[in-house]
Amino acid sequence: MELKVLKATITKEFQVRLRAYPVSFMVGCILTSFYTTFGAWLMYHYFFRGQLSESFGSLTGTRDYMSxxxxxxxxxxxxxxxxLNVSRTLMTELWEGTLESLMLAPFRRVSYFLGNMLLQTITTFGxxxxxxxxxxxxxxRIHDFNPVGFIIAVLLSLYCFFGVSLILGCVMLYTRNTYITQNTLFTAMFLVCGITFPKEYLPMWLRVLGSIIPVTDCVSLMRASLLGGFPQDQMVKLVIRAFVIGTAYIALGMPLMKKVEIIALEKMEG
Amino acid sequence: MIEVKNLKKTYDVKRRDGLFKSHRETIEAVKDISMRIDAGQIVGLLGINGAGKTTTIKMLTTLIEPTSGTYSFDGMDAIVHPAEVKKQINMIAGGERMIYWRLSAYENLWYYGQLYGIDNSVLKQRIENLLKMVGLQDKANLPVETFSKGMKQRLQIARGLINDPKYIFLDEPTIGLDAVVTRELHDEIKSLAKVKEKGILLTSHYLSEVEELCDYIYLVNNGELIVEGTKKDLTDFVFLRNQYVFSTKGMDKNVYNGLKRHVRNVDNDAEILFENGKAMITSNVELSTILAGFAIQESLTIVELHKMEPSLEQAMIKLSKDMKKEAEREILYKSLVG
Known part of the structure; x- marks a missing residue:
């Protein structure tokens, strides 16, 4: 990895965002989170009347649905x-007319993507x-905070999300489409990754789909580190599985990105 | 030295036939191009739109891989070692692309310098020199989005030189620039080649630019090399016939008819037109002495007698017209045969 490129990409992205930070986009994302939470709150209080099935507790290890x-x-x-931001970096370069000049430079792509990822992580934390x-x-409510588990969950999530971003970026660059691609993937994630309900409630084929997206394990791991109710050995299993799936995404995404870059440059010919 | 032989690039593209129907088609963007660029030489790549110039440049800059052919870069196989080639080349394209509009001029050059792994102390000095060279030293810290078209293009030129490349690919570099900046850029291009010994490949729609700058020219059409040589070679290739303008004092219809007979005695295929009191003659034969002899014989005072030197622009226009005619003939022939 080239640290020079990593640092330069962070600086460049920071300068760009400082001048043109998409505030409305950020508000939109927070609002999405708000609507999701609000929707779950309405369902829980007015549809389920605060009633949870026995299976929910046994599957999730908690009776606090709202948390x-x-x-x-x-x-x-x-x-x-x-x-969204990491996968769209090359698409943004393509739109802004800088893809060719970027590809002309002899640097390793992993440093460039990591630089984008790290800066985005800081913004996303905020x-x-x-x-x-x-x-x-x-x-x-944080019921059973496990600091070590929390740090592992954050780091592992970043690792896995980086892999997902690479694959998503490849699809976007290949199809030259961001909206249909990202919205399809994000809707699928919302449904199959156990965001607002346990994935065990889904039919088997959707559960299989959820299990090959590393987001599912990262969400479970984060919940376990904040809400508790997960035995240690199960947490270790989750960590290993997420790491393996995340590695597979990165191992597949990096060489695929190289190929897709070439296809994108060829497509620029019209 | 850069040397490519029999370079070819085909694309497999999907063509839509309707809302739900499509078929795949193979497009030959470059069919067969061989060329060479030496250090210190400015080479022109000319061709009408869709001739394959940009695809050729993209292959030479290793942005895309050729389908077949060889590419030698200072003795190294460039297709096998694209990263090594990238360190020693750069590309400057026309328009306002290839720079970040939200960064300042300095920040742009600094970022690209980092991507090329240039040492910070060297980079600082180089950025200052380049900004001075393109006349942007006073605007170094302004965001590029506030720049005029010409300023953006000048910054792009600085970006293209950030890694001190050995070979530079200039794809329509003076598009949108005013005459003064274009002149300065031309001087800079000449200096880069002749003083700094850089090999330059230039594509341009401004034929006067190619005429002025290029030591050697490749003319491509429909993905193939049509002709190569110096400016004179190319114009000679297109204009095999000599063109003359001839007029005398009191030149009227009678004199013109006499001249016509005189010339036709020498070259029966000569084309002679009478316009605005002047005779315009096109012939395969060298006519200067014949025309002068006619004036002496008829006791006429010569007002104008000169052989026209065709410009590269005229050559290109004529060539593209000839090729269009040729293509039309081919279509007609195929429709008749098939």
Whole structure:
């Protein structure tokens, strides 16, 4: 990895955002988190009348549905913001007419993507913190905080989301489309990754789909570190599985990105 | 030295036939191009739109891989070692692309310098020199989005030189620039080649630019090399016939008819037109002495007698017209045969 490129990309992205930070976009993302939480709150209080099935407790290890749903929606906000921005970096370069000059330079792409990822992480932490404060108003409570588990969950999530971003970025650059691609993926994630309800409630084929997206394990891990109710050995299993799936995404995403870059440059010919 | 032989690039593209129907098609963007660029030489790549110039440049800059052919870069196989090639080349394209509009001029050059791994102390000095060279030293800290078209183009030129490349690819570099800046850029391009010994490949729609700058020219059409050589070689290739303007004092219809007979005695295929009191003659034969002899024989005072030197621009226009005619003939032939 080239640290020079990593640092330069962080600086460049920071300068760009300082001058043109998409405030409305940030508000939009926080609002999405708010609506998700609000929707879950309405469902829980007025549809389920505060009643939870026995299976919910046994599957999730908690009886606090609102905290369960809010942590899920915060993680969803985190994955959407990081994946969206990192996967769109090359598309943005293409739109701004800088893709060719960037590809002309002899640097390693991993440093460039990591630089984008790290800066986005800082921004996303800020946005998620604001969303978390809103969540407190809806009943977010930290029952059993595990600091080591929390740090592992954050680092592992970043690692896995980086992999997801690469794959998503490849699809976007290949199809030259961001909206249909990102919205399809994010809707699928919302449904199958256990954001507001346990994935075990889904039919088997959707559960399988959820299990190959590392976001599912990262969300479970984050919940376990904040809300408790997960035995140690199960947490270790989650960590290993998320790490393996995340690695697979990165291992597939990096070489694929190289190929897609070439296709994108060829497509520029018309 | 850069040397490419039989370079070819095909694309497999999807063509829509309707809302739900499509078919795949193979497009030959470059069919067969061989060329060479030496250090210290300015080479022109000319061709009408869609001739394959940009695809050729993209292959030479290793942005895209050729489908077949060889590419030698200072003796190294450039197709196998694109990263090594990238360190020693750069590209400057026309328009306002290839720079970040939200960054300042200095920040742009600094970022690209980092991507090329240039040492910070060297980079600082180089940025200052380049900004001075393109006349942007006073605007170094302003965001590029506030720049005029010409200023953006000048910054792009500085960006293209940030890694002190050995070979530079200039794709329509003076588009949108005013005459003064264009003149300065031309001087800079000449200096880069002749003083700093850089090899330069230039594509341009401004034929006067190619005429002025290029030591050697490749003319491409429909992905193939049509002709190569110096400016004179190319104009000779297109204008095989000599063109003359001839007029005398009191030149009227009678004199013109006499001249016509005189010239036709020498070259029966000569084309002679009488316009605004002047005779315009096109012939395969060298006519200067014949025309002078006619004036002496008829006791006429010569007002004008000169052989026209065709410009590269005229050559290009004529060539593209000839090719269009050729293509039309081919279509007609195919429709008749098939």
């Amino acid at each position: 369960y749903a809010i942590v899920g929606s915060l993680m969803y906000l985190f994955v959407v913001r990081t994946c 946005e998620t913190s604001i969303a978390a404060l809103i969540g407190v108003l809806f009943g977010l």
